[in-house]
Amino acid sequence: MGALRLPATLDSLTGFCEYARRQVADQNLDESIAARLELVLEELLTNVMKYAYIDNAGEIELSFSFETQSITMIITDWGEPFNPLQKGEPDLSDNIHERQVGGLGIHLVRNMVDQLDYARCDDSNILTVTMKHQHAT
Amino acid sequence: MEFETTKQENAIVIKVTGRMDAVTAPEFENACSPHVEAREKLLVADLSNLEYISSAGLRSILSTAKKMKANSGEIRFCNLNGMVQEVFSISGFSSMFTICETLEEALK
Numbered sequence: 001m002g003a004l005r006l007p008a009t010l011d012s013l014t015g016f017c018e019y020a021r022r023q024v025a026d027q028n029l030d031e032s033i034a035a036r037l038e039l040v041l042e043e044l045l046t047n048v049m050k051y052a053y054i055d056n057a058g059e060i061e062l063s064f065s066f067e068t069q070s071i072t073m074i075i076t077d078w079g080e081p082f083n084p085l086q087k088g089e090p091d092l093s094d095n096i097h098e099r100q101v102g103g104l105g106i107h108l109v110r111n112m113v114d115q116l117d118y119a120r121c122d123d124s125n126i127l128t129v130t131m132k133h134q135h136a137t
Numbered sequence: 138m139e140f141e142t143t144k145q146e147n148a149i150v151i152k153v154t155g156r157m158d159a160v161t162a163p164e165f166e167n168a169c170s171p172h173v174e175a176r177e178k179l180l181v182a183d184l185s186n187l188e189y190i191s192s193a194g195l196r197s198i199l200s201t202a203k204k205m206k207a208n209s210g211e212i213r214f215c216n217l218n219g220m221v222q223e224v225f226s227i228s229g230f231s232s233m234f235t236i237c238e239t240l241e242e243a244l245k
Contacts, residue, residue: 013158031219035219039220042191046159046193094233096202096233097203102196104196104228108192112227
């Protein structure tokens with residue numbers, strides 16, 4: 001399996017999403033998993049873009065592997081140690097006035113994936129995401 | 138993202154087409170902003186053609202909702218599809234806002 005490496009800036013988001021769409025299209029997966037996978041990818045990438053590199057001068061690498069019933073997505077950066085899984089649960093109250101604007105991204109990710117792991121290896125942060133799926137009929 | 142805005146008797150309806158992601162989300166807030174400033178009391182976002190939304194889109198919506206509420210106004214949503222409905226539900230937006238199945242219902 002190949003990988004895509006792009007600068008860790010918001011300009012790269014479209015490139016990463018198109019790459020993911022191409023990878024998924026080859027697998028003949030159900031439409032709903034494709035949209036969820038894209039959401040998970042965007043949330044994790046924008047987190048890395050915000051927090052990994054202090055001067056924004058770094059790169060992110062994205063790769064996929066496909067099993068019969070699951071997709072694994074690996075996101076790697078070489079920035080500051082940052083584990084998004086340590087973020088607390090967001091404010092889910094239904095009071096518009098009091099509700100905080102941030103923190104929903106990781107909450108959405110947690111609810112849409114089957115497994116999410118963080119590892120710090122040498123100088124890199126590695127996020128490994130696994131989502132189960134069914135092939136489209 | 139594209140917006141089609143129509144003025145109804147008691148509301149402004151904004152029909153949203155496209156994707157509300159980290160790149161495009163601020164466009165929604167900008168599209169609503171003149172109506173917030175005009176102190177409109179009811180804004181209805183018709184999401185029938187919204188294909189995708191991420192947390193950046195939710196932030197843009199919440200920010201607009203807070204400004205509407207500060208003017209004693211309200212923003213409602215109708216015609217949510219697929220993943221948009223799922224994201225609203227997981228984030229608690231479905232219970233925070235008035236969500237309607239049709240535009241007619243949202244205008245009542």
